[in-house]
Amino acid sequence: xxxxxxxxxxxxxxxxxxxxxxxxxxxxxxxxxxxxxxxxxxxxxxxxxxxxxxxxxxxxxxxxxxxxxxxxxxxxxxxxxxxxxxxxxxxxxxxxxxxxxxxxxxxxxxxxxxxxxxxxxxxxxxxxxxxxxxxxxxxxxxxxxxxxxxxxxxxxxxxxxxxxxxxxxxxxxxxxxxxxxxxxxxxxxxxxxxxxxxxxxxxxxxxxxxxxxxxxxxxxxxxxxxxxxxxxxxxxxxxxxxxxxxxxxxxxxxxxxxxxxxxxxxxxxxxxxxxxxxxxxxxxxxxxxxxxxxxxxxxxxxxxxxx
Amino acid sequence: xxxxxxxxxxxxxxxxxxxxxxxxxxxxxxxxxxxxxxxxxxxxxxxxxxxxxxxxxxxxxxxxxxxxxxxxxxxxxxxxxxxxxxxxxxxxxxxxxxxxxxxxxxxxxxxxxxxxxxxxxxxxxxxxxxxxxxxxxxxxxxxxxxxxxxxxxxxxxxxxxxxxxxxxxxxxxxxxxxxxxxxxxxxxxxxxxxxxxxxxxxxxxxxxxxxxxxxxxxxxxxxxxxxxxxxxxxxxxxxxxxxxxxxxxxxxxxxxxxxxxxxxxxxxxxxxxxxxxxxxxxxxxxxxxxxxxxxxxxxxxxxxxxxxxxxxxxxxxxxxxxxxxxxxxxxxxxxxxxxxxxxxxxxxxxxxxxxxxxx
Numbered sequence: 001x002x003x004x005x006x007x008x009x010x011x012x013x014x015x016x017x018x019x020x021x022x023x024x025x026x027x028x029x030x031x032x033x034x035x036x037x038x039x040x041x042x043x044x045x046x047x048x049x050x051x052x053x054x055x056x057x058x059x060x061x062x063x064x065x066x067x068x069x070x071x072x073x074x075x076x077x078x079x080x081x082x083x084x085x086x087x088x089x090x091x092x093x094x095x096x097x098x099x100x101x102x103x104x105x106x107x108x109x110x111x112x113x114x115x116x117x118x119x120x121x122x123x124x125x126x127x128x129x130x131x132x133x134x135x136x137x138x139x140x141x142x143x144x145x146x147x148x149x150x151x152x153x154x155x156x157x158x159x160x161x162x163x164x165x166x167x168x169x170x171x172x173x174x175x176x177x178x179x180x181x182x183x184x185x186x187x188x189x190x191x192x193x194x195x196x197x198x199x200x201x202x203x204x205x206x207x208x209x210x211x212x213x214x215x216x217x218x219x220x221x222x223x224x225x226x227x228x229x230x231x232x233x234x235x236x237x238x239x240x241x242x243x244x245x246x247x248x249x250x251x252x253x254x255x256x257x258x259x260x261x262x263x264x265x266x267x268x269x270x271x272x273x274x275x276x277x278x279x280x281x282x283x284x285x286x287x288x289x290x291x292x293x294x295x296x297x298x299x300x301x302x303x304x305x306x307x
Numbered sequence: 308x309x310x311x312x313x314x315x316x317x318x319x320x321x322x323x324x325x326x327x328x329x330x331x332x333x334x335x336x337x338x339x340x341x342x343x344x345x346x347x348x349x350x351x352x353x354x355x356x357x358x359x360x361x362x363x364x365x366x367x368x369x370x371x372x373x374x375x376x377x378x379x380x381x382x383x384x385x386x387x388x389x390x391x392x393x394x395x396x397x398x399x400x401x402x403x404x405x406x407x408x409x410x411x412x413x414x415x416x417x418x419x420x421x422x423x424x425x426x427x428x429x430x431x432x433x434x435x436x437x438x439x440x441x442x443x444x445x446x447x448x449x450x451x452x453x454x455x456x457x458x459x460x461x462x463x464x465x466x467x468x469x470x471x472x473x474x475x476x477x478x479x480x481x482x483x484x485x486x487x488x489x490x491x492x493x494x495x496x497x498x499x500x501x502x503x504x505x506x507x508x509x510x511x512x513x514x515x516x517x518x519x520x521x522x523x524x525x526x527x528x529x530x531x532x533x534x535x536x537x538x539x540x541x542x543x544x545x546x547x548x549x550x551x552x553x554x555x556x557x558x559x560x561x562x563x564x565x566x567x568x569x570x571x572x573x574x575x576x577x578x579x580x581x582x583x584x585x586x587x588x589x590x591x592x593x594x595x596x597x598x599x600x601x602x603x604x605x606x607x608x609x610x611x612x613x614x615x616x617x618x619x620x621x622x623x624x625x626x627x628x629x630x631x632x633x634x635x636x637x638x639x640x641x642x643x644x645x646x647x648x649x650x651x652x653x654x655x656x657x658x659x660x661x662x663x664x665x666x
Contacts, residue, residue, distance in 0.1 A: 205393035208360050213407035213458070214381025223406070227397040 057284035063277030071280075078284035088285065090260055091268035095245060098180060098264050103244035104237055106184035111191025111236075116221075118192075119199050130192070137189035145252030148182050152253075171254055175262045179250040187243065191236055198232035199225070231304070238300040242293055265289050309371050309384070309461035309494045310336045311357065316366035318352050318518075326352035328518035329366070334511075337492045339485070341509035343499055345541070349518035350498045351466060357496065358387050358464050370462060381410070386460035390467040392451040394439040400426065400450050401435040407458045425457045426450075429487075445476050452484075456491060463488075465497035469504060481507055502542050506530065514538050532665030536582055536654045539661075545587045545616060550624055551656065552583040559583050559653065562601045562621045567648045569664030573655075580656035581663075587616070589650035590628035592642045600643040601626070605636045619644070 020027045026034075057078055061071045082088045114133065118126050136144065151158045154169040170178050202225055210220045226233070248266045256263035256271060263271070269289065273282025311334040318327040327349045334340045342350040355361040357368060359380035368376045375383050386407070394403050402409075404422040413421070426435055429449040439447055448468070455463060468484065469477045485508050488495050499505050505512045506526040514521045514529060514537075522534040533539035539547045552561035554575055559568045561583040575581075593600070603621035615635035619626045619642065626644060636642050653663035 203391070203393060205389040205391055206395060208358075208380075209387070209389060209393040209454075210406070210410070211360070212358055212380045212385065212387050214410045219410065224395060227395075 053283045057287050059280045061280040078281045091263050091265045095264045099244045102180040102183035103240040107187045107191045107240050110188045112195045114192045115195035133189040133192050136186050141249040175254050179262050194236050198229040202228050234304050312369040314367045317364045319364040325518050339488050339510045340496045341505035341512040343505040343512050344515035348515040350515050354498045384461035386455035387464040388451045388455050392447045399436050404453045404457050425453045429453050463493045463495040536659040547584050547586050549582050549584045552581050554579045564601050569651045571663040573662040582654040584652040585646045587627040587629045590644050590646045597643050600645040605638050605640045608635050
């Protein structure tokens, strides 16, 4: 006997469920149950500390002393204090220089140059250069800092031996230049990798087409390659701007010194909040830093959307 | 004069493989010339060597009287249309067409005028402000052509110019391309794996295999007088019937029958092993036994519209013939195939070179 579709199965008539409106067909309640744990975690570890920082920023909370026990609300007092603090403006100015030189210019340009010169290379030369660049990126910041202290040391430093300049204290004579070079060295691998994959997306026939038209390699770069990878350039610049803005590793080399010459914002916050125990004031500056980050991100996204 | 002279050209890759292996080609000024062959035969490598995109290992290349063997691509006076068109997606049609002029520092006004004029000639008039992504495949191809001819090159190179178009559009573009080449009178080389395309477009065809040229000739020559069994089987919409046979007393023994042999160009002794070849289009059938014919049983009949392709078995061998659709035999029918001796070709069984027949 040939069974008709309606008699397939046990024959028990099952009540037809109402069709769920969502894509997965879970229904609202079950879908919500999947999302809630994640939302709780985010709330506990991300949202709460952020709100707590906003609150702290409006108090005179200190690590020790009287204000630690009896914290009082000061409103926007910390913010007006920050705007009036010369050290804050010094830190902001240093941060802008640091981000521009070591991130936007240094890492991007060096990363792109490496990716561009490696693009036709295959085999061990490429693997070697990529591994070296990646090593700086992979090694923990504390180890990197130790390597650079050994390199720049006044008495037995590698650099002094190589340049035959015994006794030069690089971290004291040119502290800003040193942390800029240090940060370029640490972060170039990211730009290099990102641009490498971007360059592999450039169509070889477009480049050859330009070449037959008589375009030099330099022209091909500006007429074909850069317009093609515009989106990658923007993403890369956004990422390294934010990372460089927030990095704290230079503290391990110079501790912000000498004489506040390398006291970038992250270091200034640390020294204010932990070093001198002004947690409320530190929280306020952190908020300012967060807002600057937000503004940068929004600016890039707006430029990105325009193209 | 922009004729092309290629002498003993070799392109050897670092791994020792020879993409082009000792090629001699002469292309006349204004000629439409096809490089035809299966994939991997070196035809594209040869084209890219002429463009200067591949460095040449040995040999020489002249365009006109100038030695171009080691000249930079941009200084050869050649233009090339790539298989994927290679249009610049971030430039509009006008800028794409004018790009080679921009590289040559032609003033902006003149550039725009030339681009507009060239686009008009290729019926792209209303599309100058569009981006390549907004164009159909056929339009993109014409933009690529416009960009190539806007600089009035001495030599135009086309890499599989029609392969990215759908079947109907391809026929249209074929006629358009041939007309354009006639109008411009520019020396044109194109690469294709499609023998029908080469036959339809080219003044002369170079058939290639394994980096070597098998035969250079007009479409008529490669069709009727193929130099060897490779050319014979590669050219033609339906593969040529090629069957083993034996020369015997001025005739050929093939498929258990004795058929008249064409005039031999080489003296061979009786019993010499040959390959007997006849195109399916030159075979006729009859329902009754006729002199000088081969008996076979029809196994498949494919209707091709006006014609029908008949596949038949004669013993273990298979024969194909193309007949008028109205007079096609039935499947399973016993038939006798005959072919005129003028259309019969004989090839040496060992060297595969043609030793008899042809024009």
